[in-house]
Amino acid sequence: MPAGRLRHRIDIQARQDVQDPDTGEMVPSWATVWPAVPASIEPLSAREFIAAQATQSQVVARITLRFREGLDASMRIIHKGTVYNIAGLLPDKDSGLEYFTIPVSQGVNQG
Template identity: 55%
Template sequence: MQAGKLRHRIQLQQLVESQDPESGAAIKAWQDWPAPGKKLWASIEPLSARDFIAAQAGQSEITARIVIRQREGVLPTMRALHRGKVYAIQGVLPDPVSGREYLTLPVSEGVKDG
């Protein structure tokens, strides 16, 4: 993938669980990943009409794909933020040639609560 195609800045987040020190209740919150404020270069591509129809046939909610450089630790339980939109990551796919250059993240729009 050419670097020029990675023109969007996204923030990945992971759901973390902690414990309220006063009540002891479990608290779930989204935390920036890999570090607070660390944005990644990405390509966000809405599905083409043909891709969207094929995805609907499989009862999929996937509306776009996000492509980022290869990075260890990206999980389908995470979400991506871009310009106020929340994208739920539905999978993490390595590039088909070497498996080491970039990742494709099929995503759906909307809030992901874990």
């Protein structure tokens, strides 16, 4: 994958539960696992968006990044203050270890 395609910088966050010091209650929060990851963000075209509505009504873009061990669909992606929820991870067709294509939905993910 050419490095020039990966011109965006994203943060990948994972959900974690943190104990509230006052109540002792476990409160969900997000922690950045990988900051400033090089990626490509491509909004879906109108045709792709209509086709995606059949199965994934909220999918608005596709993000491509190099393979990362430990990345999973329970995480979320932040780019310039916009929260993207991961709809799935699609590994490359050759080895499955070069890059991921990630369909994402947009919106606040509180966990």
